[in-house]
Amino acid sequence: MSFRSLSGVFVTSIFLVIPAIAQQAPAFDPRPASYSGSAVSAPTPQPGHISGTVTDTDNELVPGAQVTLDGPAPGAEQTAVSNDNGVFSFDGLKPGVPYHVTISAHGFVTWTSPAIVVAPGQFEFLTGDKLAFAGEATSVTVSASPEQIAVEQVKLEEQQRVLGFVPNFYVSYDHDAAPLTAKLKFKLALRADTDPVTFLGVAFVAGLDQGGATPNYGGGAAGYGQRMGALYTNGFTDIMIGGAILPSLLHQDPRYFYQGTGTTRSRFFHAITAPFICKGDNGRLEPNYSSVGGDLASGAISNIYYPESNRGAGLVFVNAAIITGGRMANGLVQEFFLRRLTPSAKRQNY
Numbered sequence: 001m002s003f004r005s006l007s008g009v010f011v012t013s014i015f016l017v018i019p020a021i022a023q024q025a026p027a028f029d030p031r032p033a034s035y036s037g038s039a040v041s042a043p044t045p046q047p048g049h050i051s052g053t054v055t056d057t058d059n060e061l062v063p064g065a066q067v068t069l070d071g072p073a074p075g076a077e078q079t080a081v082s083n084d085n086g087v088f089s090f091d092g093l094k095p096g097v098p099y100h101v102t103i104s105a106h107g108f109v110t111w112t113s114p115a116i117v118v119a120p121g122q123f124e125f126l127t128g129d130k131l132a133f134a135g136e137a138t139s140v141t142v143s144a145s146p147e148q149i150a151v152e153q154v155k156l157e158e159q160q161r162v163l164g165f166v167p168n169f170y171v172s173y174d175h176d177a178a179p180l181t182a183k184l185k186f187k188l189a190l191r192a193d194t195d196p197v198t199f200l201g202v203a204f205v206a207g208l209d210q211g212g213a214t215p216n217y218g219g220g221a222a223g224y225g226q227r228m229g230a231l232y233t234n235g236f237t238d239i240m241i242g243g244a245i246l247p248s249l250l251h252q253d254p255r256y257f258y259q260g261t262g263t264t265r266s267r268f269f270h271a272i273t274a275p276f277i278c279k280g281d282n283g284r285l286e287p288n289y290s291s292v293g294g295d296l297a298s299g300a301i302s303n304i305y306y307p308e309s310n311r312g313a314g315l316v317f318v319n320a321a322i323i324t325g326g327r328m329a330n331g332l333v334q335e336f337f338l339r340r341l342t343p344s345a346k347r348q349n350y
Helices: 003-008 146-157 182-193 196-211 220-250 264-273 289-304 313-336
Strands: 048-053 066-070 078-081 087-093 098-104 123-125 277-279 285-287
Touching: 048 098, 066 087, 078 087, 146 182, 182 220, 196 220, 220 289, 220 313, 264 313, 289 313
Parallel strands: 048 123
Antiparallel strands: 048 087, 066 078, 066 098, 277 285
8 A cells, every 4th residue: 555645545905096985066055146245155175085904915904004194294194003904094184185105014014105185075095015024025936945835835735635634645736836855755755654544544454454364464463463564564665765765866756746627538647647657856747767666666675574475576566566556546536536525625726
């Protein structure tokens, strides 16, 4: 049994400026135009209003941000603090003069709006650049090295579990995932080797082998323990050699890359050829020497601890064939079935 196929079983998004909602019209004068009485004073213009919602570049609300409104005259500035919903507002503003809004918060780059001129009675909702985190670059691709990206991607993969509990670490739902460093290849292998569900899987399969009296260990608790030890060692050697050692030496990626699109035929072919064709660390497809070599090496090592009656070249190729066949079947269920049962994977784009 291969542990690699165990699963087979976001400154401010302050809103868009809108036209004046209400602009006060001059008061209606019912007196005739020929009226020669005292002149009527023009109505006082209604004040304007500016408001907005402070968010970060991930569109998360930023409460407690310091918001400053600079008026047209010295000393006319106003300040506010965004509430729990990131909202702030300034009222009683003089129409027809320019204002600037400055927003600052701990851990973020200070943002200042362009000049804002409100009309009488206008409710102005701000828009502008998003409140960026301090030191944040324009994009993750530019700001992070491939190694850093790979580390974060592996963290996501280590959360992938079928039905929320069965490890599904060796599947990438990102076609352009960053290549794994040798350290990450070994880390992922050890993570799969030591997951509690791995041991439960080994115990289950050992019980099946016990019932079938294969390999030729004895019966009872001793035989079951030997079968469980042999199965775990098979999986451990296969994943360490085929999933870490050889991929590191040959610069190959040991993960299954989910296709997810295209015809059923192309996805089927992609799934069953995964044990024989892999992605190199250079991003190109190449013969999967790591997987094939790991299967054969694991089969050969099993001659050390299998019963003498089961040893020989046949054991090497039978165990290699079983592991390879299991990986082909795993590719099929990964491609057509398991993504829907892996909660964290369903939230990922591909």
